[in-house]
Amino acid sequence: MSKKTAPSPWDQYATYLQLDKLLDAQAPWSNRAGQPAHDEMLFIVFHQTYELWFKQILFEMDDIQARFSGRVLNDRDMQPILARLDRITAVLRLLVRQLDVLETMTAQEFIDFREYLRSASGFQSWQFRLIETRLGLQRKDRLPVFHEAFDAHLRPESKKAIMDAENKPSLYMQIDDWLARTPFLERGDYKFWDDYRAAVHAVLDEKEKLAGQTLSGEALEKERAGLERGRRKFNGIFDPAQHKSAQEDGVWRMSWRALQSALFITVYRQEPVLQLPSRLLSLIMDIDELLAIWRYRHALMVQRMMGFSMGTGGSSGYGYLMETLEKHRIFSDLFALSSYLIPERARPPLPESLSAEMGYHYAGSKS
């Protein structure tokens, strides 16, 4: 009988991480062609690490979306949701900074192996498409490339994964529904929306009065025209019919009720029960912003590597990527809400009973 030997620590490490498989997956095509291009290794390792991080982001999203999928969000789910979102932002920050490493490769070094990519392009990263889709980027809002769908050249199973995601609520929809369910906006005689509208008008009236006292002639006319634009802008959210038509025109995507709740959470974010929801909105904005920063940095890097040449995936390259920067933003409504805030001193006070309900009531144990 042969004696069983315990695996060496190295074996355990390699086995646990399946390193043989992982480290066997970098095979530069320029080597196969007998014309080794030094920087192709970096290019491959780089894309592979990105794909691993995309996998991690999707894994975090699985959990976040499962927790959001119930009829109501359990309060105890909020902490893990925030922790996962926080981790996603940390990964995205890393992915942006990581581009510094790829930019140690010059355009000349890139062109030495570019031909081996054939039509391979990050454009076909199905995991990236899945992240975009699950966050809430809609098919109808995507830029077409040569009038083809973005997933036209993906493998059938990847296409299916994206379509399956499209048929489920995206994180955008889940957050919209969650916001729309926010309690506290109405209690007895209290209606946040009425109070907020009155406060906005008071601010604008005060500004108009001050302008009348301090300005004259053309300057006064200009100030009044600006205030009138401000009133029209605010009426666009106060009036449900105007909000609906703005939604139909694609100006707003958020539902009317979710928009009110997001403003409520932002305005009263210091109230104990709103502190975590406010953090959640902030993290979602971080994700949207980091994705935009990544798109921008990637586009600049692409321009640096290949100027204005077409991409291997068939797009116009730099021009296409720069267009996605704005067009593929997902949560821009949350950013737009900042133009509907008023100074803190004009914030309508909450009814005392409501404010008490929104606090923590732990009074300590009485021995």
Ligand code: HEM
């Ligand atoms: C030298 C390095 C790189 C070059 C020259 C490059 C070039 C391009 C170009 C030209 C496109 C537009 C689609 C096309 O026509 O091909 C594109 C898209 C894309 N690339 Fe890169 N890329 C580089 C590195 C990377 C890396 C490291 C990643 C990380 C995974 C990546 C991910 C993507 C993604 C996800 C898209 C799709 C973007 C969208 O459609 O919004 N690229 N790339």
